Amino acid sequence: MSDKLVKAITKGVRVYAAVTTDLVNEAIRRHDCYPVAAAALGRTMTGALLLAANLKNKEALTVNIRGDGPLKNITADAVPEGFVRGYVANPHVELPLNDRGKLDVGGGVGQGLVTVTRFTGLREPMRGSSEIVTGEIAEDLTNYLYVSEQTPSSIGLGVLVDTDFSAKAAGGFIIQPMPDADEETISRLEENLQKLRPVTTMIDEGKDAREIILEIMNGFEMEFLTTTDLAFRCQCSKERLEDVLLNLNHDDMESLIADGQAEVCCHFCGEKYHFSKEELQHLLKLADAVK
Template sequence: MNDYLIRAVAADGSFRIFAARTTKTVEEARIRHNCWPVAAAALGRTMTGALLLGANLKGEDILTLRVLGEGPLGAIIVTANARGEVRGYVQEPQVHLPSTPEGKLPVGAAVGKGHLHVTRDLGLKEPFTGNVELVSGEIADDLAHYLTVSEQTPSAVSLGVLVETDNSVVAAGGMLLQRMPQASEDTLEKLEQNLAQLPPVSSLIFQGETPEEMIQRVTRGMDVKILESSPVSFCCHCSWERLENLLVGLGKEEISSILEEQGQAEVNCHFCSEKYHFKREDLMKILDRIEGERTP
């Protein structure tokens, strides 16, 4: 079953709702970064959240989530685009903490106190960035808080990642519900009742429930129109050329020092852990390029 995201709206325009299955996407990220369970859950929730928040992106728009917590996981950085492509990493992927008394992964404790930054690059002169303090570190609560406080859009967010005993991700997904100004009290009451009865998203995904069926659970008793279904996936656009440009940006002195001390360089992409090896001759060409760019 491939990963995908559903966009839907109430027939009367009183709310919009997004739901996604991201199991394969999150599992690929876990494998690439060799994440232990709590890191896989935190990264997977953030990636899923980015896809849900970015569901209305257009063209070359990019959304970036930065969860900067003081806990042992360190920073979590994720970007998503209009094509449903997402990538991300957690600063300390091999972190272990004991489960909560309820038997759940302690994501909140692993993230800790800190701030959530949301940047929307819509191709304008300056990207828009909003930030709020983390309210729990559990990611879903923090995203809902951000949307309600910073973007003035009352929202409910549910995110889940189920990790097996062999560390593999066997279910991941999420849902985002946003209330529109014209929503009636009756509509709000129905939504609240349905949300209160919603099982954990990860368990629904694990049982084979689709994003459409999850939306039906939350909107039971209301008329909803499905707008679009689109694939989502882990995708990083790093390349030899981009990493070469990064090395050029280090300047002549730094590249000369690498040549003298190591004779070669290995550059890792933070987002996907892909390794790029630059031999001596590659670094010499980079030096020539730097010299050429400095020549008037």
């Protein structure tokens, strides 16, 4: 079952659901994540994809979770076309299970800020932030939407990590009542959410994004809108990292040349790019010519 995001609406409510198991596994592989980091990064990337689904094509969104816990910093970039990339500052965090017998993502995140940046083509990106409330990611993004964007929502995110540290199931959903939602609709929604099983349980049973929406919205007549393929994809390239090297000061470039080579690693995907001594000398000449 490939990763997909499905959009649906009913009277007064829009619902998006995503299955992200494959792309989360790609992130785990690239960053060598231990279970707590795998769950935190997978939830953040899934959340970013759900939030980005409201953007227009060619726009983008970044979710940053920066806490005082051992994970330190979790970042995910997503676009409405269905591509996401992400990284966690400390992928090798090991913590005991929490008091519910689950991975202690909240303990790994700690206290701090959730920041969401929307790149909409304007000169300055739109940025908002709110305090981390639990560190479990879904509750923090729900709180962010309510506090910073005045958008009541319910977000569910999950990553079921297997014994080999891979993701057995990953995905999530977002429910947003619209201004025309009546009290009966809100009440039925709340009843459904109280009975709802974990999203990873549904995915582990083989349910796809469409079937997850049908279970969440039991009793509602849904209109399904679009289905988007999802994937982990980074925009890095050797040419883009050349720009990073061009912005180093002269002494730092001379030091790299003295070493005879340089290896630059992309934070988001872990891809490594090698620069020979000759390439570094050429870049230094270009940099000096501009200055």
